[in-house]
Amino acid sequence: MNDITVRGGRVLDPANGIDAVADVIVRDGVIAEVGKAAKAPGDVIDASGLVVCPGFVDVHAHLREPGFEHKETVETGTRAAARGGFTTVCAMPNTEPPTDSAGAVEFVLRTAAAKGVVRVLPIGCVTKGRAGHDLAELAELSAAGAVAFSDDGAPVADAALMRRALEYAGMLQTPVIDHAEEPALAAGGVMHEGWVSTRLGLRGVPAAAEESFVARDIALAQATGSRVHLAHVSTAGSVELVRAAKARGAPVTAEVTPHHLALTHEAVLTGPTEGGALAYDTNAKVNPPLRTPEDVAACVAGLLDGTIDCIATDHAPHATQDKLCEFDAAAMGISGLETALALSLTAIPLEAAVERLTAAPAATLGLERHVPGIGSLSKGAPGDVAIIDPEGEWTVEPETFASLGKNTPLTGRTLKGRVVATVYAGKVVHDAR
């Protein structure tokens, strides 16, 4: 395998507290050295004026395979990841069939090995068939390679079952990721309940739908001593609950998506460009919904003060016809891998963004256990490097996405923060130099 030298960039390696101009040498697929290289072995990537950091880690993405290959495949999803600077994606199990058996986990790993461009770490279901009735075979899922358990797309609605899941998963030292949403309060809702939903005449999802389940999950985590990871936290109330829970030492972690850091429910009203008739932009339809400016500010503050642990994309690609329909009928989700960095940079400083996209998510799900050194540029860590131009401006053009999901509410927006190149396990998997 060729060596790669990433030369002369500003190296940001939050896991090791490094922020300095240096060379990064990748040898045999692993990080060999970060420092001043006397000579540059192998292929040289000139990173002067750019930022060099560990490849990003996404703890929450939907790759759709098997079952929904018209929306995304492991191949296209991991290509999208590479374009976004991600070298690790954790694949949510709401496929068809769902990832609720060892065989299904193995399918994802096998497909990733054959077609994947970056690392794929499967997440297994909490319940059989994601039906919310019986526990999946969590130990077997874990043994097969599942790094976490989740019924994402839906919460584990039954509190007793959630308690059992936490107890059992705790035994396996594997976190349960919950999509916190009280089903009855959220029933039929298609956007955040607020003045925009009133204006548009759309059924809203109140913030309380999320917050009541966040509170429930915190209580259960505390009661069982097992860790719960809260997926895509989106309201100020949720942030407050997590903050208080962490202060008490409750075993809870949380993530936030780039879109919840940057967009509000007004995106549904105006669409990507303001002015003109009401947009009813189905590309801004996502679950949890885009919320108010106050919620966005709370999420940003929570992410910066450590209440929220990391950024996760909740990459949810959909086919065009899933979005080109009535707002009520449109699928929920945003294709997020390729805009994650730039969108995050609209909300938080570069250094924080890099940390929340690398070391933090790796630590949040305890991925070190599965992939030593992940999310860092430590010697011997995987040769995963993202080279980014934080000032680089670009315009979002979904047709250029590697993802099959062109569903983004950002079409036509000019953003700052470009992924120049991505190296995965010592191989250049994205190169936009």
Add this chain to the structure above:
Amino acid sequence: MIARTVLSAEEIRRAVRRIAHEIVERNHGLADVVLVGMRTRGVPLANRLAEAIGEIEDASVPVGALDIGLYRDDIASRAPHVQPTDLPMAMEGRTVILVDDVLYTGRSIRAALNALTDFGRPAAIQLAVLVDRGHRQLPIRADYVGKNIPTALHEDVDVLLEETDGHDEVRIAREEGEQ
């Protein structure tokens, strides 16, 4: 824009008076006659005719207003501005004298005839116009004409009336530089 006056206020007054005489002559008794002005300038002209007839014959002829916006055949080219039609009585059995300011292609009159018949079946319809400028596109002619004014196609005939425009005048206008 070059404009020249073709009818003065006094000439308009005389034309109206002459038409009134002709109407009286032709419709002796005036029993069933009703004057229907076509919006916009046909309406004041109809009122003037009624007044002139009253002076001649000491009879009161009813006056109505007809809007032909709903009967035009060119709606595709413009959003219509429609004003109410206001007829004093049923048209059934009446002699209707349709009044307009300018007779040109005949299309307005065609529309007005269609409109009128939607209000019943008049015994007869006659047409009175202040100006006939020629260039007919339909087989329509006026029964009473204030003045025949030959015009070129590129010219405009402007009828100005006290009631709508502040003073009485008929003029022909054309863009400068045109022949």
Add this chain to the structure above:
Amino acid sequence: MIRATSQEQAVAPRSGDERKWTRQHLLDVDDLSGDEIGLLMETADSMKEVLGRDVPRVPTLRGRTVVTLFYEASTRTRASFELAGKALGADVINVAAGGSSVEKGESLIDTVRTLQAVGADVLVMRHGSSGAPHLVARHVRSSVINAGDGWHAHPTQALLDLYTMRAHLGDVRGRRVVIVGDIAHSRVARSNIWLLSNAGAEVTVCGPATLLPAGLRSGDPPVEEPQALPRVNVETDLDAAVEGADVLMALRLQKERMTGGLLPSLREYATLYQLNESRVARAASGALVMHPGPINEGVEISPAVASSLQSVIDEQVTNGVAVRMAALLLMCGVKTG
């Protein structure tokens, strides 16, 4: 002044009024200008004159095709549009699209493109999903008239309501209008809030807290957004709301609100929110009683009030045809494509 410079303009209007209708679609009432509303109301006056004739029919839209595409059952609105189209001489085709397009396996866009291909000049559309007409308008060359979308808007209903109010009250500026009932799930309420507020009326909405939308309930933070619904008075006590009002508008209570846990019973609703004689008596003398229909007599309005002299409910229906004729006429005069 006559400007007869071409054959087309040989029959140009003799009016000095040069206000033009330029809107291709009628999706909402919130952005209608005062001039546009004025033009619609005046055109509706002329249409009312046509409707009063022995043969209420003119040939204006001969050769034009109006398609009513209703994804929700509606006898009244559909029939009103059909009458309006026919009175103007248009061909009217009624398409009843039962259930959602998804259930039928045909997308909404496919359906409307087909209707456009067969020559629809105007698509009159009723749909259970808010925003569906907006989606359609972005994908067809035909004019789209929103005949009610979800809970969002019902523009022609609000316009006919305003038309009816103006016929009795003149200018509605400063007039107090009380809208009673299920505000949260009502497109009629939303469109009336916009149109009446923009016209200068003082609007009060009144209903139980469970039937008020977000932003209008007591616990909600005040909304200062320019894009939000206009500010209205909110009352949960009808007796207080009707005090001195010039217009009392009851909304139809959908029966399914019972099953959603939004109301304890029809009986309790009627006790608290029915427009009855004692409440009408508290309003200004001669206050108008309105209802978009169809009425649940004895629920949101008492039979005596519905048929009282102050009730203009039947007139709303007649005016509805005139206002819809005006809308069709104006839309057909806009060059498209």
